[in-house]
Amino acid sequence: MESLRSRSIFLLLMLLITACGQQSEDVSDTEGTLKTLRVGTFNMLRLGHGTKDDDRLVNLIVDSKFHVFSGTEIMRADAAHDLRDKLRAKTEKKWELSLSEHASGETTYKEFLGFYYRSDLVKPVTSAEAFCASNDASAQTGNGCFAKDVGTADGPSFDRDPYIAQFKVGTRRLAIAAVHLVWGGSDAEAKERRISELFELKKVLAKVSAASQGYEVIAAGDFNLTLDLAVASGVKQDSTSIEMPGNFFLEAPAVTGLINQPTTVGLSNYDHVLYLKSNTAKHVPNSEKVVVDFDLADAEAKALFKKDVSDHFPAGVSFSL
Numbered sequence: 001m002e003s004l005r006s007r008s009i010f011l012l013l014m015l016l017i018t019a020c021g022q023q024s025e026d027v028s029d030t031e032g033t034l035k036t037l038r039v040g041t042f043n044m045l046r047l048g049h050g051t052k053d054d055d056r057l058v059n060l061i062v063d064s065k066f067h068v069f070s071g072t073e074i075m076r077a078d079a080a081h082d083l084r085d086k087l088r089a090k091t092e093k094k095w096e097l098s099l100s101e102h103a104s105g106e107t108t109y110k111e112f113l114g115f116y117y118r119s120d121l122v123k124p125v126t127s128a129e130a131f132c133a134s135n136d137a138s139a140q141t142g143n144g145c146f147a148k149d150v151g152t153a154d155g156p157s158f159d160r161d162p163y164i165a166q167f168k169v170g171t172r173r174l175a176i177a178a179v180h181l182v183w184g185g186s187d188a189e190a191k192e193r194r195i196s197e198l199f200e201l202k203k204v205l206a207k208v209s210a211a212s213q214g215y216e217v218i219a220a221g222d223f224n225l226t227l228d229l230a231v232a233s234g235v236k237q238d239s240t241s242i243e244m245p246g247n248f249f250l251e252a253p254a255v256t257g258l259i260n261q262p263t264t265v266g267l268s269n270y271d272h273v274l275y276l277k278s279n280t281a282k283h284v285p286n287s288e289k290v291v292v293d294f295d296l297a298d299a300e301a302k303a304l305f306k307k308d309v310s311d312h313f314p315a316g317v318s319f320s321l
Contacts, residue, residue, distance in 0.1 A: 032120065032121065033169070033170040033321075034067065034121050034122075034169050034170065034321055035320070035321060036284055036287075036318045036319065036320055036321060037067050037068070037122070037169055037172075037174075037281070037318065037319045037321055038064075038065050038066050038067045038068075038287075038316055038317075038318050039066070039067070039068055039069065039176065039218060039220055039273055039316055039317060039318075039319060040064055040066040040068075040069035040070075040220065040273070040314055040315060040316025040317070041069055041070045041071075041072070041178075041220040041221050041222065041271050041272070041273065041314070041315055041316070042060075042061065042064075042069055042070070042071055042072070042271075042310075042312065042313075042314040042315075043072045043073050043180070043221075043222040043271060043310060043311075043312035044057070044071055044072070044073055044074065044083075044309075044310050044312075045073055045306070045309070045310035045311050045312065046073050046075050046111075047071070047073060047074045047075060047076070047079050047080065047083065048074065048075035048076030048078070048079030048080070049075045049076075052308060052309060053308035053309060054083075054086055056293070056308055056309055057083070057309050057310075058083070058086050058087060058090045059090075059293070060291055060293060060309065060313070060314050061087060061116075061314060062087075062090060062091055063291050063293075064289070064291045064314040064315075064316055065316075066116070066118075066314070066316055067117065067118045067121055067122050067169075068115055068116070068117035068118070068122050068167065068176065069115065069116055069117075069220065069314065069316060070113065070114070070115055070176065070177075070178035070179070070220040070221050071083075071113070071114050071115070071116060071178070072111065072113055072178060072179075072180040072221055072222050073111050073180065073222075073310075074099070074111055074112040074113065074114060075103075075111060075112070076112075077099060077112060080097060080099050080112060080114055081097060081099075083116070084096065084097040084116060087116065093118055093120065094118060094119045094120040095116055095117070095118060095119065096116070096117055096119040096124070097114055097115070097116055097117075098114055098115045098117065098124065098142055098143050098144045098165040099112055099113075099114035099141075099144075100112050100113050100114055100139065100141070100144065100146060100163045100178075101139040101140075101141040101146075102139060104146065104160045104161045104163070105159060105160055106155075106156050106158075106159050106160075107159070110160075111160060111180065113160070113162075113163035113178040113179075113180065113221075114144075114163065114165075114178065115144070115165045115176065115178060117167065121169065122167050122168075122169055123167060123168045123169070124142060124143035124165075124166070124167060124168075125143050125166035125167055125168050125173060126142075126143055126166075127140040127141065127142060127143055127144060127145050127166065128140075129166075130166055130173075130175065130211060130212035130215060131145070131164055131166070131175055131207065131208045131211040131212045131215075132144065132145035132164065132166060133211075134207070134211040135148075136148050136204075136207045136211065137164070138161075143165050143166050143167065144163055144164060144165035144166070145163070145164055146161040146162070146163055146164070147161055147162045147163075147164060147177070147204040147207070147208075148161075149161050152196065152200070154196075157197070157200040158181075158182070158197055158200060158201075159181075159182035159197070160180050160181075160182070162177040162178065162179050162201060162204055162219070162221075163177065163178040164176065164177050164178075164204075164208060165178070166212070166215070169321060170321065172216060172281060172321050173212070173214060173215045173216070174215060174216045174217075174218060174281075175208045175212045175215045175216070175217050175218070176217075176218045176219070176220060177201070177204065177205065177208065177217075177218070177219040177220070177221070178220065178221050179201060179219050179220065179221030179222070179223060180221050180222045181194050181197045181198060181201070181221075181222070181223050181224050181225065182194055182197055182224070183224045191243065194223075194224055194225055194243075195225070195243075195245065198223065198225060198244065198248055199248060201219065202248060202251075202253070202255065205217055205219060205253065205255070205274075205276060206252075206253050209253060209276060209278070216275070216276075216279045216280065216281045216319070217275065217276045217279060218273065218274065218275045218276075218279075218319075219272075219273070219274040219275070220272070220273045220274075221271070221272070222270055222271050222312065223244070223270055223271070223272050224270050225243040225244050225270065226243045226244065226260075226268065226269040226270065227243070227244040227257045227259075227260055227269065227272060228244075228260065229257065229258075229260050231244070231245075231246045231249070232244065232246070232249045232255075232256065232257035244257065253276050253277070253278060254276070254277040254278070255274050255275070255276060255277065256274065256275055256276075256277055256283070257272055257274050258272060258273045258274065258275075258283060258288055258317045259271065259272050259273060259288045259290065259315050259317065260288075261288065261290045261315070262290065262296070262313075263290050263312055263313050263315045264311055264312050264313070265296075265302045265305060265306050265311045265312075265313075266311070267296065270312070271290075271312055271313075271315045272315075273315070273316065273317050275319075281319045281320060281321055282319065282320055283317050283318065283319050283320075284317070284318040284319065284320055287317050287318035288315075288316075288317045289315070289316060289317075290313050290314070290315040291313055291314050291315075292313050293305075
């Protein structure tokens, strides 16, 4: 009997230790307020078209430890909701989805953009306030909206309009833009178009900041452009090998770029999290992480990953709150 009682006490203590460990990873107090927020992005390669290895897809997201992440290349709304349901089942956590009202695109190719978020820790803020209630927004739904495309002399500002969702974590409020800049090819003209969209995005972030006083402004997505952290921080000038120009980061409003690791099976560095330097929430140094579940040197494994999951990897960073 004494032995049974001892084992029971031991098991109870282990459960308490495990629970405390799990809580300390996410929260800072008994009210469940996050002390650090994990923000990420994942291009899921035409989610909803064809068959994917759902378990592998979900496990990659779980291993990324996101609290909120932007999803791009979502082809069907029902597929987006199915992924949310699978995340709930896998983690037994309260995952929710903020999905754009419609698919966006200037050609026959269109995609939904959205955010998956842990609703027990990250709360939605209605689109009836802040940026989503301004004249610069369109297609409001729930806690999100598209940035209105004002156009340029050469046509639309974006091939796919940025989707902005509004959240709160404790007393902090955040406006996060889901971004998928145009690809168009590897030639100089296509690159020039991507750079144009990049600077149009900066105008959008400035509008979001102006209309959402007190909000942390972040952009997360597939930029189809690489960055050099030294250029992004103004430590060195542009080189011919850098695709995101230094003046994008330095000119007002100043922007900080994060994640310079390979984020695609082709080892390109295309997926990023950017934030305004005026934000009060700052990124946690060395928290950048790209989650890969195979050997990048294995060509066969790369091909299988692209077939079963995506040609991109989930990537994220942490912000102190």
